[in-house]
Every structure is written in structure tokens, then in C-alpha cells.
Amino acid sequence: MSSCERIEKCPFFNDQMANMPATSVLYKHRYCKGENSRCARLHVLEEAGPEAVPGDLFPNQWERAAEIIERRRGA
């Protein structure tokens, strides 16, 4: 486990997203400074490119991430 390579620029980690969840501190600890390979944002970025990552996608939204990647593959 290590800090995410996107941590300096990531809008989630830097509190730049609207409607940050109350659990954001927990998520930052769990994903950004831990299991970043399980982060939904990072998953979409790696599979579909940075432009495919919605501004309001949170690290725990795996199902939404999978749908986005599916759509991009089917496009």
C-alpha cells in the first residue's frame, strides 16, 4: 500500500469536488493513502483516459466506474 500517484492533482483528495461526502476523510485514508488500485476514479482514468473521469465520481463508486468503462469500450 502506498500513496496514489495522482494525489497532488486529484480533485477528490484536494477537496475540489462539489458535495464531498462526510466519509471523505475515511476514503482518503483507505484509497488515496492505501489501496489506490481499488479507487473507482483511478480505475476509470487508467481504463478510459482522464477525460472519461466524471467530476463527481467518488473513489468507492465501483459500479458507476464499471458502467463508464463499458460505455467507452462499446462506443
Ligand code: SF4
Ligand atoms: S481519489 Fe483515487 S485517483 Fe484520487 S488520489 Fe485518491 S486514490 Fe488517487
